Amino acid sequence: MSKIIFVSNRLPVTVKKHESDLQYSKSIGGLATGLKSYHEQGDTIWAGWPGVSSDDLNEQDMQTIDSELREQYNCLPIFLSEEEIEQYYEGFCNETIWPLFHYFTNIAEYNSETWEAYKRVNQKFFDSIDPIIEPNDTIWIHDYQLMLLPQMIREKYPDTQIGFFLHIPFPSFEIYRLLIWREEILRGLLGANLIGFHTYDYVRHFLSSVRRLLGKEHNLYKINYETYSVQVEAFPMGIDYDFFAKSSGTDNLSSEARDFIESTRTVQNIISVDRLDYTKGLPERIKAFKQFLQKYPEYREKVRLNLIVAPSRVGVEAYDELKSEIEGLVSAVNGQFGTVSWMPVWFFFRTFSQEDLIAFYRNSDVLLVTPLRDGMNLVAKEYIAARSDYKGMLVMSETAGAASELGEAVIVNANDYGAIAAGIKTALDMPDHEKIERNKMLHRRISRYNVKFWADEFLEALKNTAESHVETKDLVDIKSEPSMVETAYMKGKDRVLFLDYDGTLVGFKPTPDQARPDEELRSILSELCADPHNTVVIITGRDRDVMENWLGDLDLYIIASHGLWLRQPQGEWKMTMSVDNDWKDSVRHVLEMYTDRTPGSLIEEKEYSLAWHYRQCEPEIGIQKRNELREALISITQSMSLGILEGNKVLEIKDTRMNKGHGAHQMLQTKDFDFIFGVGDDHTDEDLFIELPDDAFSIKVGAGNTNANYRLKSFRNIRQLLKRFIELSRKEVGEAKEAKEAEAGK
Structure with missing residues (x-):
């Protein structure tokens, strides 16, 4: 279960x-x-x-x-x-x-x-x-x-x-x-x-x-x-609303909490509750309160800031220095503005029980919570819930995550002392009817979206996410011994392996010329070719000259330019159809115009196609310009036999007859293969998958809709599978050698 x-x-x-x-x-x-x-x-x-x-x-x-x-x-x-x-x-x-x-x-x-x-x-x-x-x-x-x-x-x-x-x-x-x-x-x-x-x-x-x-x-x-x-x-996290909203007595309160309640008869109270951390903006908060006293002298001896700071990472130098800074600022404010009967800032460097905190909340006119950056800040929600009389007011910084939910509060810039001072005055002076109106909306929201609602919603969304994801293609299991594809490989005597290049055998690089084959890939391809039962075919959208330069010395077939060119091992290149380049000048002009307007984009000129790459562009700009370019190209190519092929961060313009399915068809006519294997990672490979027979092992690399029968995660998994093929070939050679030696021994 x-x-x-x-x-x-x-x-x-x-x-x-x-x-x-x-x-x-x-x-x-x-x-x-x-x-x-x-x-x-x-x-x-x-x-x-x-x-x-x-x-x-x-x-x-x-x-x-x-x-x-x-x-x-x-x-x-x-x-x-x-x-x-x-x-x-x-x-x-x-x-x-x-x-x-x-x-x-x-x-x-x-x-x-x-x-x-x-x-x-x-x-x-x-x-x-x-x-x-x-x-x-x-x-x-x-x-x-x-x-x-x-x-x-x-x-x-x-x-x-x-x-x-x-x-x-x-x-x-x-x-x-x-x-x-x-x-x-x-x-x-x-x-x-x-x-x-x-x-x-x-x-x-x-x-x-x-x-x-x-x-x-x-x-x-x-x-x-x-x-x-x-x-x-x-999923904005909530609080246990009922716990903070319920009424509670004063029997279990500390002496500090009792003294605090008594003091509320003579002054308006501002409360601040945080743990000791540089993200909380505590020094800035004290400086803002100082500016409040300077700017609005009529509030002196009538208001008090209660600064509750819970100890955190005691003994860490940076935190000890922060505590010293806070103590110095508190002393300076109290020394400058305090009187015999009034101390403007009360500083509590200790933790309080939940009962004490609720008492502080309920007897404070304003909660001042101005972190420089905070993921959520649940103290703000606790204060609202505790003020069940709807009379308290919240002043909070816009850089607290809760600010996006609690818009009825007084929202301020944590770095603007003047704005915080003005926000404190606004909160203290706000008429009761306005406070009640704002707080009722806040209470409705946080009482509904409490912490249990948060957990329920997340787990329900997780369940729905998993249920909505239906994997229509089976994964090739490269961990089991042996997998279905390996069993078929071992049985095959005339095998053909169609291997896309970019995104399938190598990862994507910032520019096309950086995707040269590494030594591991060359070794894999070389060993696959060494098995006489294997016909290895690199089938790619790249130009023939590039593939000739990179892999031409290996004993494999190369189908280049999306099926236009075919080269047998060590042989000459042959065109599989007749195409021309009469269209290139008009299209190139459009590509150049968009390249000039889109920093990071580049044009790759192939023998019989043009490709516009935007991998290095700012994503939003790249997508926007791609869409604009695609519309512009459609308008000028609709009367030609050209197609716009969308790959991974690239638009390619070519003759519609040129596709990997056409190239694969040419190879499949040469022999009656008993094991057919094809891998690719993007839209250009779907023509290959469609061309392959139903019993072929067609594999899509990565996510997305596909006509392939199976799926693997990345080019690394493809290399891992090809290495397994090599191990099976070696095993086959070894067994054949042993059988031959045993026969000779008779």
């Missing part, structure tokens, strides 16, 4: 060891709350680090923790050492990903050692959950610590439903491109069926990076990737 596996860096249960005693405490965080109803079911398990270093545990401790967490909490502990925590979490996660994704490029570090640790720990997470994964399981992975895990799972378990949610911002392409390991991270994430973000800004940034770095387009936020599709959507 299928189950749900949640995976996050931390478990919803924290384990602490005091001498020989092991203590377990449940988390009250938003994620644990949101997934609680699912996790309490019997068919779920949550995998993650339990919060205690494996260096502090003996073997018996780890066995005890494992047993207790599995049996009592439905959790699978993944133990990390001090070195792993330091290198993977404190290192790559907090020194590279966290600052970069929050736009603090000046402090992001790029360390190959911490990157290697990040890969190792992601692998460790996979190895830990591997034994419990079963076909058709649903796996929901959370946050930036595990961005490589989706692809690891996909590689071994293609039938699982994999979801990933990022709880921090995804930066714009201009920021993300600074990351050294940018492609690896994207490929890791694209192992998921569904990728979720807090806002559509983050969705847009992610899709832009995928397009620019991996060359993958999207259609309605769906990416056709390898052999499956990936849906990308926004």
Whole structure:
């Protein structure tokens, strides 16, 4: 029976060891709350680090923790050492990903050692959950610590439903491109069926990076990737609305909370609640409050800022310096504006219970939350929910993810102290009827879209994404021994292998001339040709001169220019049809005009065709100009026997009679082949697939609709399969040699 596996860096249960005693405490965080109803079911398990270093545990401790967490909490502990925590979490996660994704490029570090640790720990997470994964399981992975895990799972378990949610911002392409390991991270994430973000800004940034770095387009936020599709959507995370909105007494409040409530009788209170982090804009917030007191002196001795800062990464120099800076700014404001009976800023550097925080919320006139960058910011939603009298007002920065949902709040620029000061005044002066009107709309929204709704919606979308993806073509299984195609290969005595070149045998390069065959490819082709039972055919849209130069010394057939030219091994080139170039001048003029207008585009002049490449263009501009160019070409070629062929980031104009199906037909007439194999990756190869007989092994490389019978993910998988063919040929030669020697021995 299928189950749900949640995976996050931390478990919803924290384990602490005091001498020989092991203590377990449940988390009250938003994620644990949101997934609680699912996790309490019997068919779920949550995998993650339990919060205690494996260096502090003996073997018996780890066995005890494992047993207790599995049996009592439905959790699978993944133990990390001090070195792993330091290198993977404190290192790559907090020194590279966290600052970069929050736009603090000046402090992001790029360390190959911490990157290697990040890969190792992601692998460790996979190895830990591997034994419990079963076909058709649903796996929901959370946050930036595990961005490589989706692809690891996909590689071994293609039938699982994999979801990933990022709880921090995804930066714009201009920021993300600074990351050294940018492609690896994207490929890791694209192992998921569904990728979720807090806002559509983050969705847009992610899709832009995928397009620019991996060359993958999207259609309605769906990416056709390898052999499956990936849906990308926004799911703004909610809170446990009922918990914060319910009435509560004062019996369990701390002395600070009681003193705070008492003080509200004499002043208006502004509250700020954050953990200590440079992304939160805390120094800027204090400076803005100072400007508020300077600009609006009538509020002195009538308003107070309550700055609650939860300790974070204590002992880390940068965070200790931030705390010192905050303390200095608070002292300066209090020293400049304070009186014997009034201190303008109260600074609490400590954590408070949920009950205390709700009391602070309910007795504060304004919540001031102005992060420089924040993935969501649930404090803003907690404050709104707690003010069930609809009398509080929220002032928040536009760079918090929640700002896109909470438009009725007073939205400000986190870097504009004057705007924040004006926003505070607006919130304090707002008439009750306006506050109530705004808050009622906010309450309706966050009460409906609470944290349970968020979890339900994501899992339902993941289910629908998986169900809507129907793979019409079987994958060639290159992991089994032997696969169906290998069995047929071994039986074949007259085999023909039609091999497309670009995108099939080699990966795509920025310019066509950079896709020269490497030594591995030349070795593969040479060994395939060495088997007398094989007829190897390179079938490509490239010019004959290029292919002659690159592969002409090998003992293979070459069909070039989309079937126009055919060359036998070491033979002369022969045209398969009669064509002319009378049309080229008029078309070239149009291509040159668009090339001049589109930076990064280029024209490739082939013997009997012209190709316009836009791989190096800005994606949006390239697509726009491609569409314009296609319309312009249609208008001038409609009276000619020309066709416009759209390939991978290229438009090619050629005679419509020239196609790979025509070229393959010429070869198939030469012999009665008993094993027919054809591979290609784009629209130009569909004519080849159509021409091949039904019992042929036609393979599409990558995603997209196709006439091929099978599918593989990339050119690397094609090379892997061709190497298997070579191994089978060697085995066949070896067996024949042994049989011959045995016969001679008789």
